[in-house]
Amino acid sequence: MxxxxxxxxxxxxxxxxxxxxxxxxxxxxxxxxxxxxxxxxxxxxxxxxxxxxxxxxxxxxxxxxxxxxxxxxxxxxxxxxxxxxxxxxxxxxxYPDTPRLFPGNSAGLQATIDAALHPRSAAFFRSAREIDFGMPLDDVLPKGDEAVTEWAKFRDDLGKVDAWYAKSGGPFLMGSAVSWADFAVAGSLVWMRTVWGKESTEWKDIASWQGGRWKMLFENLTQYETVA
Missing domain, CATH: 3.40.30.10 (Glutaredoxin)
Known part of the structure; x- marks a missing residue:
């Protein structure tokens, strides 16, 4: 069903x-x-x-x-x-006969990934919710020095996640196997791509950070972006 x-x-x-x-x-x-x-x-x-x-x-x-x-x-x-x-x-x-989200019983470990991403991403998401209620983008996002500071902090937060990826030896946090943690990371970023657009300066910045890590991640997850 x-x-x-x-x-x-x-x-x-x-x-x-x-x-x-x-x-x-x-x-x-x-x-x-x-x-x-x-x-x-x-x-x-x-x-x-x-x-x-x-x-x-x-x-x-x-x-x-x-x-x-x-x-x-x-x-x-x-x-x-x-x-x-x-x-x-x-x-x-x-649904145990479907591809595994938590290979090796790694649910507890992977939950920490989402928790680590949440605070900074949530700050931007609150702004995006206001955008969805009809407020212009420029009216809800940080401006001037505050914007520069928050953007740098967000980049640094993603740098910490990138370090986890670097230790995995593969394109995903569990190495060669995609898992829940990768979807948590992508979910925390995909709305930015949607709100700003793929050709925006903001998204191009994110896509270039950490040696293009996030651009490559989304390329690897494209097949799972269906909206049914």
Missing amino acids: TIIFYDIPSTLPGNAWSPNTWKARYCLNFKGIPYRTEWLEYPDIAGHCKKFGIAPTSVNADGSPKYTLPAIHDPSTGVYLADSFAIAEYLEKT
């Missing part, structure tokens, strides 16, 4: 853009599991999750439950589930 994948729409080419939902979408494409996308606007996410018993993934500043995407519904098991890492673990357990 076909999994229903809940994602956040946009007005950008290809529609899909959210970093966290891309992580789960990469996993579905990689495993070759049939799915279809249902698009939920931001104001509808909480109500949809509550309706189908999808648990909150965190809490808001006021202590109330926070409901986020991605989420899935698997009709073959009846499961509703949110959170990209939880979805990856579920797919790994439920």
Whole structure:
């Protein structure tokens, strides 16, 4: 049966853009599991999750439950589930005859990759969410010296991830085998490519950093970028 994948729409080419939902979408494409996308606007996410018993993934500043995407519904098991890492673990357990996201039982190790990427990428993503709500790019991103400083910090953060890749001896974090961690890295970057565009100065900067590491990563993952 076909999994229903809940994602956040946009007005950008290809529609899909959210970093966290891309992580789960990469996993579905990689495993070759049939799915279809249902698009939920931001104001509808909480109500949809509550309706189908999808648990909150965190809490808001006021202590109330926070409901986020991605989420899935698997009709073959009846499961509703949110959170990209939880979805990856579920797919790994439920569909054992598909390509492995966590080779060698490496789920715990790979989870640290996503955590390390999150803070700096999240800062840019918050800006991108405002863009999606209709604010001009120039109105929400840092400017002047602050922009230069934040961009340099982001490059340095990616440099730390690049060091992990360098130790793997292959194009992926697990060497020659693509895994969840690669999708976590790509998911944290793909929305920047979508928002700014492949020909933008910003994306060309990222693609050139660390000896072209990120350009090569995306070239290796292109086959998993289908939006079904």
